[in-house]
Amino acid sequence: MPTPTRPSPSAKKPSSSRKPMLFGLVVVLAAGMLGFVSYRATAPDEPATDAPAAATTTGPDSDVHRELAGLARRDADDKLAQGRTDAPVVLIEYADFLCGYCGKFARDTEPELIEQYVDDGTLRIEWRNFPIFGKESEAAARASWAAGQQDRFWAFHRAAYAEGAKEKGFGEDRLRELARQAGVKDLARFARDTDSPAAAAAVAKDQEQAYGIGATSTPSFLINGRPLAGAQPMAVFTEAIEAAAAEEANVGSAGDPAK
Numbered sequence: 001m002p003t004p005t006r007p008s009p010s011a012k013k014p015s016s017s018r019k020p021m022l023f024g025l026v027v028v029l030a031a032g033m034l035g036f037v038s039y040r041a042t043a044p045d046e047p048a049t050d051a052p053a054a055a056t057t058t059g060p061d062s063d064v065h066r067e068l069a070g071l072a073r074r075d076a077d078d079k080l081a082q083g084r085t086d087a088p089v090v091l092i093e094y095a096d097f098l099c100g101y102c103g104k105f106a107r108d109t110e111p112e113l114i115e116q117y118v119d120d121g122t123l124r125i126e127w128r129n130f131p132i133f134g135k136e137s138e139a140a141a142r143a144s145w146a147a148g149q150q151d152r153f154w155a156f157h158r159a160a161y162a163e164g165a166k167e168k169g170f171g172e173d174r175l176r177e178l179a180r181q182a183g184v185k186d187l188a189r190f191a192r193d194t195d196s197p198a199a200a201a202a203v204a205k206d207q208e209q210a211y212g213i214g215a216t217s218t219p220s221f222l223i224n225g226r227p228l229a230g231a232q233p234m235a236v237f238t239e240a241i242e243a244a245a246a247e248e249a250n251v252g253s254a255g256d257p258a259k
Contacts, residue, residue: 064225065224065225065226066225067225068213068222068225068226068227069090069222069224069225070225071092071209071213071222071225072090072092072124072126072222073126074086074090074124078126079145079148079149079151079153080126080127080128080129080144080145080148080153081124081125081126081127082114082118082124082125082154083118083121083123083124083125084121084124085124087118087121087122087123087124088122088244088245088248088249088252089117089122089123089124089223089224089241089244089245089248090123090124090125090126090222090223090224091113091123091124091125091126091221091222091223091237091241092126092128092221092222092223093105093125093126093127093128093219093220093221094128094130094206094209094210094215094218094219094220094221095127095128095129095218095219095220096129096130096131096132096133096137096140096141096218097131097137097140097141097144097160097161097166097170098131098133098134098136098137098140098166098170099132099133099218099219100166101218101219101230101231102161102218102219102231103161103163103165103166104231105219105231106157106158106161107161107162107163108231108234109231109232109233109234109237110125112234113125113234113237113241116238117241122241122245123241127153127157128206128207128209128210129141129144129145129202129203129206129207130206130207130210130215130218130220131203131207132218136169136170136171138203139170139171139172139175139194140160140170140175141203141206142194142195142199142200142203143156143170143175143178143179143190143194144156144157144160145193145194145199145202145203146179146190146191146193146194146196146199147179147182147184147190149189149193150184150185150186150189150190152179152182152183152184155181155182155183156178156179156182156184158182159178159181159182160178165178175194176190176191213227215229217229217230219231223237223240223241223244224244224247224248226240226244228240
């Protein structure tokens with residue numbers, strides 16, 4: 001099983017004045033939940049029977065889930081998201097381009113989720129940059145944001161997570177080549193955007209959100225506020241997404257059962 005990751009020395013956890021709205025019991029429960037499932041996350045090559053499916057799809061009560069679900073931005077102008085803004089289910093992914101398990105998810109599972117759930121309007125995927133492996137991780141995160149400013153984030157994402165891509169590193173020349181592969185037209189603008197304060201601020205905002213909910217490793221996910229960690233088998237995501245969709249359908253037809 002993967003060892004829980006630690007943030008790089010250059011990555012600072014948010015101060016108490018800059019954390020998201022998840023205070024008190026919400027933070028304690030969410031942090032404990034994500035910390036536990038991050039530690040227990042199944043390695044991609046381990047049997048699916050070892051996947052902690054129950055632990056990742058149950059846990060904090062519905063109030064906490066609703067609080068965490070509120071982290072979904074549902075912004076039509078979000079360059080790092082795909083799917084309808086009114087989709088009943090939102091999957092938020094906290095990931096690092098140097099993370100091998102993130103690459104496994106991006107290559108093997110995410111395309112199936114897009115085909116099965118994004119395309120029919122059930123699912124929206126929102127990316128959060130969560131660089132935890134040092135300077136190259138942070139540089140790749142900023143570069144992905146810069147590619148997004150020219151509507152090429154997801155193409156950059158595919159190029160950066162292609163088989164063997166991370167082994168080539170994410171130095172300046174390599175990031176420029178990935179942008180070229182992704183179809184970024186204005187490479188001079190890409191370079192400026194990558195090094196801009198706006199890119200640094202956007203990455204820091206995503207990173208702060210991840211720390212605020214207690215994420216300690218990549219990839220970590222929220223599916224309508226329910227934590228799930230690791231490159232789990234497709235069946236685990238299918239179960240979580242369909243359960244969330246059914247819950248939303250029930251709320252829509254009968255009202256919020258908690259009220």
